[in-house]
Amino acid sequence: MTNFNLDAFVADLESLRSEVEQTLSKVSDVESLETARVAFLGAKNGRLKAIQKGLSKLGREDKPAGGKQFNAIKKTVESLFSQTSVRMESPSKGAKAIEQIDVTLPGSSIRFGSVHPITQTIRRVSSIMSNLGFEVVDGPEVEDQWHNFEALAIPDEHPARDPLDNFYINVANFDRPVLLRSQTSTVQIRVMEHRKPPLRIVSLGRVYRPDTADATHYPMFHQVEGLLIEPGTTMAHLKSVLRSFASSFLGGDVRVRFRPSFFPFTEPSVEVDMEWNGRWIEMGGAGMVDPAVLASVGYDPNEVCGFAFGLGVERIAARRFGVADIRDFYRNDIRFLEQFHDRGQA
Numbered sequence: 001m002t003n004f005n006l007d008a009f010v011a012d013l014e015s016l017r018s019e020v021e022q023t024l025s026k027v028s029d030v031e032s033l034e035t036a037r038v039a040f041l042g043a044k045n046g047r048l049k050a051i052q053k054g055l056s057k058l059g060r061e062d063k064p065a066g067g068k069q070f071n072a073i074k075k076t077v078e079s080l081f082s083q084t085s086v087r088m089e090s091p092s093k094g095a096k097a098i099e100q101i102d103v104t105l106p107g108s109s110i111r112f113g114s115v116h117p118i119t120q121t122i123r124r125v126s127s128i129m130s131n132l133g134f135e136v137v138d139g140p141e142v143e144d145q146w147h148n149f150e151a152l153a154i155p156d157e158h159p160a161r162d163p164l165d166n167f168y169i170n171v172a173n174f175d176r177p178v179l180l181r182s183q184t185s186t187v188q189i190r191v192m193e194h195r196k197p198p199l200r201i202v203s204l205g206r207v208y209r210p211d212t213a214d215a216t217h218y219p220m221f222h223q224v225e226g227l228l229i230e231p232g233t234t235m236a237h238l239k240s241v242l243r244s245f246a247s248s249f250l251g252g253d254v255r256v257r258f259r260p261s262f263f264p265f266t267e268p269s270v271e272v273d274m275e276w277n278g279r280w281i282e283m284g285g286a287g288m289v290d291p292a293v294l295a296s297v298g299y300d301p302n303e304v305c306g307f308a309f310g311l312g313v314e315r316i317a318a319r320r321f322g323v324a325d326i327r328d329f330y331r332n333d334i335r336f337l338e339q340f341h342d343r344g345q346a
């Protein structure tokens, strides 16, 4: 019989606890919380007090277990009440905090980020070149050796393919290593392989070379690549496109100078200089697309001709923004970057 008594006693405690939970979930103000506290925890007629009286009716051997249960539930119920009372108080604390806000103080300003100067330059160059009728296209940064070298008439023994000058990557199940592209000229090939002339494209993106970083070198940098394939194209067209570009980008009437040079994928080839503040600045390379390159993409070099050019984005950005050390572009120093707010955005 005593067993039944203990079970009944514990069941009473449990049902009290769930009643408290239910009641407290509905309590919405301090008065009803107080009423509930008296009903359940009141020292005279509280429900818990009534159950406690049952403790003395338990058999001797059940008393320790019953007492333990009673104390546990009592603790739980008390903490349910104190949680509820905290919940009730918080909104009023919040209201007090609002009263203390001084509406006459000036607001704190919102910090706006700005577009990175290299991104600004890329957008501006793209927009100028689109106005000149060039379509902006993209190419992969991980390339195969065909697109980075062979199709551009750069043979196996050429020093540009040296492992010390390129980031080669061995890939399982690939016959030959791939590489992080060392130039954006790869995009010329990718476009010509899939399209027929006439073409006017420009591509801006990252290239990679294992150079030690200094004021004018960085192992990752950006290039602008241009390609125009149209009947009757000459070096004069090339020069006038570069001059229009330079004048729009740098402002004013910028002179452009060609110096004879050599690139495997152009014939003839030139270095392109632009005049800036009375000085000639080297901007990149250019030339008429080599017949061997046209043949490698399946064009007939007797019918098709065009020009190509490749310029360094960091170089032209450094000119425009007056930056002496290109490493500053990649230090992520806010004090440097915030100087280029909104300048040169297309």
Ligand code: DAH
Pocket (backbone or CB within 6 Å): 182, 183, 184, 185, 225, 226, 263, 265, 266, 284, 285, 286, 287, 308, 309, 310, 311
């Ligand atoms: N790809 C060359 C380089 O990275 C730059 C270049 C030169 C691109 C002449 C061209 C070009 O399209 O015609 O040094």
